[in-house]
Amino acid sequence: AQSVAQPEDQVNVAEGNPLTVKCTYSVSGNPYLFWYVQYPNRGLQFLLKYITGDNLVKGSYGFEAEFNKSQTSFHLKKPSALVSDSALYFCAVISGYSTLTFGKGTMLLVSP
Amino acid sequence: GAGVSQTPSNKVTEKGKYVELRCDPISGHTALYWYRQSLGQGPEFLIYFQGTGAADDSGLPNDRFFAVRPEGSVSTLKIQRTERGDSAVYLCASSPGRGDDGYTFGSGTRLTVV
Numbered sequence: 001a002q003s004v005a006q007p008e009d010q011v012n013v014a015e016g017n018p019l020t021v022k023c024t025y026s027v028s029g030n031p032y033l034f035w036y037v038q039y040p041n042r043g044l045q046f047l048l049k050y051i052t053g054d055n056l057v058k059g060s061y062g063f064e065a066e067f068n069k070s071q072t073s074f075h076l077k078k079p080s081a082l083v084s085d086s087a088l089y090f091c092a093v094i095s096g097y098s099t100l101t102f103g104k105g106t107m108l109l110v111s112p
Numbered sequence: 113g114a115g116v117s118q119t120p121s122n123k124v125t126e127k128g129k130y131v132e133l134r135c136d137p138i139s140g141h142t143a144l145y146w147y148r149q150s151l152g153q154g155p156e157f158l159i160y161f162q163g164t165g166a167a168d169d170s171g172l173p174n175d176r177f178f179a180v181r182p183e184g185s186v187s188t189l190k191i192q193r194t195e196r197g198d199s200a201v202y203l204c205a206s207s208p209g210r211g212d213d214g215y216t217f218g219s220g221t222r223l224t225v226v
């Protein structure tokens with residue numbers, strides 16, 4: 001069975017500072033990894049994905065994520081946070097013929 | 113359509129009633145997924161369609177839940193004898209193939225059972 005862990009319920013960061021939202025995964029085969037963002041009363045919006053190739057993946061709104069196979073991690077990062085980045089972030093994994101499995105989510109709060 | 117459309121956006125029903133939730137996927141997407149998101153949790157898989165057939169329904173919690181996709185496009189999630197514990201946001205997503213490139217989600221239907 002595949003699983004995703006997001007160890008932090010909430011991450012607080014000041015505007016302009018770098019942010020990191022952590023994610024680790026467990027799969028039996030090669031993972032395809034994703035980050036989604038959810039704003040209040042909205043659906044999930046795709047941010048970025050890792051399928052294969054370069055371990056550093058760049059996505060929407062200046063976000064990036066680094067795939068680390070040895071640590072089974074896929075942490076989300078941004079060099080300079082904006083107040084408008086405040087939202088709920090989900091890490092997800094798919095492997096083989098499975099469907100997407102999500103973590104429980106991390107609330108990001110960026111203060112002015 | 114341009115995106116995944118879900119109707120209604122909100123549904124309030126009484127305990128014991130029957131409800132239907134509709135999902136209209138992106139045109140041409142062969143795969144369709146239903147997820148349920150409870151407060152403070154990540155989305156949990158319910159059922160996956162490839163074309164008209166349910167390829168994986170292992171996430172349906174019990175036999176009160178059923179979903180169809182008769183023409184390989186629009187899907188309906190049906191819940192019989194609703195319970196208060198069914199209250200959640202029901203999310204639908206679609207993808208052009210097996211989903212390795214990720215899914216496109218709709219805005220969800222917020223179901224409240226009173």
